[in-house]
Amino acid sequence: MKDIRLMKGNEAFAEGVIRAGCDGYFGYPITPQSEVLEYLAAQRADERTGMVVLQAESEIASIHMVYGGAACGKKVLTSSSSPGISLMQEGISFLAGTELPCLLLNVVRGGPGLGTIQPSQSDYFQAVKGGGHGDYKMIVLAPASVQEMYDFAKLGFDLAFKHRIQVMILSDGAIGQMMEKVELDDQVPRMTNEEIIQKYPWTTTGKTPDRERNIITSLDLNPVRQEIINRKLQEKFKKIQETEVRFERIQCDDAEYLFVAYGSSARICQKAVMLGRARGLKIGLLRPITLFPFPSDELAKLSKQVHGILCVEMSAGQMVEDVRLSVNGAVPVEHYGRLGGIIPAPDEVLHVLEENFINETMISESAAGGERKS
Amino acid sequence: MPDTITREEICQPENMIYCRTPLLTDAPLSYCPGCGHGTAHRLIMEVIEEMNLQADTIGVAPVGCSVLAYDFLDIDMQQAAHGRAPAVATGIKRLMPDKFVFTYQGDGDLAAIGTGETIHACNRGENITIFFVNNGIYGMTGGQMAPTTLPNMKTATSPFGRDVQTMGYPLKITELIAMLPGTYFVSRQSVHTPANVRKAKKAIEKAISYQKLNKGLSFVEIVSNCNSGWKMTPLESNKWMEENMFSFFPLGDIKVPK
Numbered sequence: 001m002k003d004i005r006l007m008k009g010n011e012a013f014a015e016g017v018i019r020a021g022c023d024g025y026f027g028y029p030i031t032p033q034s035e036v037l038e039y040l041a042a043q044r045a046d047e048r049t050g051m052v053v054l055q056a057e058s059e060i061a062s063i064h065m066v067y068g069g070a071a072c073g074k075k076v077l078t079s080s081s082s083p084g085i086s087l088m089q090e091g092i093s094f095l096a097g098t099e100l101p102c103l104l105l106n107v108v109r110g111g112p113g114l115g116t117i118q119p120s121q122s123d124y125f126q127a128v129k130g131g132g133h134g135d136y137k138m139i140v141l142a143p144a145s146v147q148e149m150y151d152f153a154k155l156g157f158d159l160a161f162k163h164r165i166q167v168m169i170l171s172d173g174a175i176g177q178m179m180e181k182v183e184l185d186d187q188v189p190r191m192t193n194e195e196i197i198q199k200y201p202w203t204t205t206g207k208t209p210d211r212e213r214n215i216i217t218s219l220d221l222n223p224v225r226q227e228i229i230n231r232k233l234q235e236k237f238k239k240i241q242e243t244e245v246r247f248e249r250i251q252c253d254d255a256e257y258l259f260v261a262y263g264s265s266a267r268i269c270q271k272a273v274m275l276g277r278a279r280g281l282k283i284g285l286l287r288p289i290t291l292f293p294f295p296s297d298e299l300a301k302l303s304k305q306v307h308g309i310l311c312v313e314m315s316a317g318q319m320v321e322d323v324r325l326s327v328n329g330a331v332p333v334e335h336y337g338r339l340g341g342i343i344p345a346p347d348e349v350l351h352v353l354e355e356n357f358i359n360e361t362m363i364s365e366s367a368a369g370g371e372r373k374s
Numbered sequence: 375m376p377d378t379i380t381r382e383e384i385c386q387p388e389n390m391i392y393c394r395t396p397l398l399t400d401a402p403l404s405y406c407p408g409c410g411h412g413t414a415h416r417l418i419m420e421v422i423e424e425m426n427l428q429a430d431t432i433g434v435a436p437v438g439c440s441v442l443a444y445d446f447l448d449i450d451m452q453q454a455a456h457g458r459a460p461a462v463a464t465g466i467k468r469l470m471p472d473k474f475v476f477t478y479q480g481d482g483d484l485a486a487i488g489t490g491e492t493i494h495a496c497n498r499g500e501n502i503t504i505f506f507v508n509n510g511i512y513g514m515t516g517g518q519m520a521p522t523t524l525p526n527m528k529t530a531t532s533p534f535g536r537d538v539q540t541m542g543y544p545l546k547i548t549e550l551i552a553m554l555p556g557t558y559f560v561s562r563q564s565v566h567t568p569a570n571v572r573k574a575k576k577a578i579e580k581a582i583s584y585q586k587l588n589k590g591l592s593f594v595e596i597v598s599n600c601n602s603g604w605k606m607t608p609l610e611s612n613k614w615m616e617e618n619m620f621s622f623f624p625l626g627d628i629k630v631p632k
Contacts, residue, residue, distance in 0.1 A: 094454075
């Protein structure tokens, strides 16, 4: 029988972490994601699987505890919300420079500064374009449901170890706090130290006579070698761009107008698509699931089919830059955003799409004697 | 009897009275001649070798002069961000509780930028060992003022001497963490004379063996010279250290198990 439960997004993620065979969680409380640590503590995760759950003194300490554990080949993670993720950027850059796999959850709230505790999508640039110092990228997964908050815990760990990379789940306060049904999987057993040594020979597990010592460092003072290290990193990101793109097409096959949105905004646009279709408008939605790697090729294809694209984000316009780069001027791209924790309504975004593309098209159609504006 | 003895004849095990511990690599040390880091490295590796802990040890290197410690120590090591070594070591030890985990940090790393990580790792009673080399200056970046720079001491960023009214007082972080219930053994040593080297080695032995008891954090400070940063000869710097550093940072055990 299926194990189906009604859960909050943050709790579903924590349950997903336990069931994915995670070894350690290090975190610091911050709204709107404190339920992750609270759930792990209340569930006695240490007794269920033997995983370590530790409340650190800061987000800075949390991310460096993750570094220590990841360098031993352990499945480790931290979670936080926007101001806390800003504090972690130093550690994330070190994880990138040492190619350590780990899972990071950002339940985004409005900023800048202390901002608000309401949902927002204003950390897209920070997550997708680097965030910390140096040339690096993380795989960024954008859940749009409580089920995906659960599923992406395991998917995130799998991708992190497959590519030796940091995987960030870029959620928001709405997805983290809302309740939906979740279908749970069986428990994945935690790996033993022997299995880790076998599978990940690069880890610091104690130098034995049969191998050279393992060193985890991002430092190389020789610029020639440092450039080689950086080029190798870029090769990895390129491979990820080629192989790990994930997206969802919603009513795109015959679409003449397209929403592009992720996370909470995608859920709102999905409803707007329904409302528009009920009135005979051929609207579709492309929902990027991976924000890096971004579904650029899919957008380029769709740009040859649709007459206009509206990018809806709870930000002043961040992902829209990647949409425009993907489309490369082939079709008009507009942005609609609400800021500071305001969530737009489905009829609101549908109205904006109509105002931007459809009403204008009708006007120009009549002016041009019925010919469609392309 | 031949007239001369060959090198091979001398280098026989029965003639050996002193040698480099095999747990130090062949890499030439990057430290200035006269600096105490080399001796501190050697003592720690000697004890790890004597306790047969190479396969069970994971070390954490800091940012500072000893950032490249992993080049010299033949053990698995991680290089931590500036000041974060105690947090990194916490992550390692919590997930690998059977391993011997230590950090090796300087004064800027441990007592300035990493004060929070140091105090909280100590206060949680993490079962790790911290080796703290205190020379009262930022050596690697070129001799700037450190949290442990003495009052009136001249550095690149306190060229007229450390004015405690505007630059604050030197931080006795070792005394501070000794007050926390999470620390089990806290000692301050130096490595500038043979007698001090022997005492320092004893403290390192204790610190390493206490980690196995799971009773909390063991901490050994080594007050050291920085002849380059202090702009002195090695001998002058050791004399200056005896006359000035030891009165502010007195040597000896600060906290011993009851």
